Amino acid sequence: MVDGKVCNALTSTRSTQKCFICGATSKDFNRIDEMINRAITTENLEFGLSVLHGWIRMFECLLHLAYKLPIKKWQARGNDKEIVLENKTRIQKEFRKRCGLIVDQPKPGFGNSNDGNTARRFFKDAELSAEITKIDIELIKKIHIIMIVVSSGHAIDVEKFRQFAHDTARYFVEHYPWYNMPPTLHKYFIHGPAIISSALLPIEHYSRKCSRDKTNEDVFNAFFLSSDPVITSKRKLPKKKLQHLPKEAVDLLKLELDQIQSHIDDTNDESDEEVILSSSDDDDDTY
Numbered sequence: 531m532v533d534g535k536v537c538n539a540l541t542s543t544r545s546t547q548k549c550f551i552c553g554a555t556s557k558d559f560n561r562i563d564e565m566i567n568r569a570i571t572t573e574n575l576e577f578g579l580s581v582l583h584g585w586i587r588m589f590e591c592l593l594h595l596a597y598k599l600p601i602k603k604w605q606a607r608g609n610d611k612e613i614v615l616e617n618k619t620r621i622q623k624e625f626r627k628r629c630g631l632i633v634d635q636p637k638p639g640f641g642n643s644n645d646g647n648t649a650r651r652f653f654k655d656a657e658l659s660a661e662i663t664k665i666d667i668e669l670i671k672k673i674h675i676i677m678i679v680v681s682s683g684h685a686i687d688v689e690k691f692r693q694f695a696h697d698t699a700r701y702f703v704e705h706y707p708w709y710n711m712p713p714t715l716h717k718y719f720i721h722g723p724a725i726i727s728s729a730l731l732p733i734e735h736y737s738r739k740c741s742r743d744k745t746n747e748d749v750f751n752a753f754f755l756s757s758d759p760v761i762t763s764k765r766k767l768p769k770k771k772l773q774h775l776p777k778e779a780v781d782l783l784k785l786e787l788d789q790i791q792s793h794i795d796d797t798n799d800e801s802d803e804e805v806i807l808s809s810s811d812d813d814d815d816t817y
């Protein structure tokens with residue numbers, strides 16, 4: 531996938547804590563109004579948003595924030611380190627015991643157990659995730675809506691999305707001012723709307739996660755494709771059925787009137803439960 535590191539390398543942005551779109555660094559990200567009004571390098575918007583990367587990074591941000599909730603400090607020093615580690619262990623155990631979810635465990639070979647499916651399950655069961663992590667449930671739900679919208683494959687109402695994304699950024703900072711917003715959240719909340727509206731390059735699945743070779747191949751293909759808007763426009767995300775999306779997500783989409791009517795009909799026919807699509811080998815299919 532084209533993650534922050536790849537984009538930073540390509541745009542000569544040295545620190546991974548630096549935003550390759552506006553040049554701000556992690557110490558600036560929490561000043562939301564300043565970030566919204568900051569000048570951007572428009573050409574770099576074309577790298578788009580990697581949806582799978584987004585799901586995983588959003589999830590990991592909330593996990594790492596949760597570990598530090600007992601100390602409410604960005605950096606754990608001295609005794610605090612032990613407190614954070616204990617809380618991390620508790621959270622991991624509870625996820626495993628209560629829903630069989632293995633979070634943040636090293637995987638043999640490389641990386642860790644956090645993948646797109648883990649992230650989706652975390653957001654899907656916001657009540658349980660909030661109970662275990664003690665993170666504000668509204669924040670989990672808001673971020674979930676953002677990810678559902680960008681993964682939906684439907685045209686997004688950029689103005690409504692901007693409002694929602696900026697509100698979510700402010701909500702994050704109001705609740706957790708001591709936690710520096712990570713670059714991926716900054717990118718989605720602050721630049722997401724501009725990326726979407728500039729999108730010759732629609733929000734993409736850049737890569738399969740099955741192997742490194744495949745990933746590299748996909749990254750190469752993504753850059754090849756992004757140099758050609760005509761080819762790129764053929765690689766849109768498959769559209770999720772509207773009746774499978776929560777209302778708050780549908781509200782942020784640009785829909786034709788007949789789609790809205792059929793959504794209302796479908797919603798009336800079914801229970802309020804959000805329907806989960808079955809998982810396939812591409813783990814970016816459910817939410």
Ligand SMILES: [Zn+2]
Nearest residue numbers: 549551552553
């Ligand atoms: Zn930025």
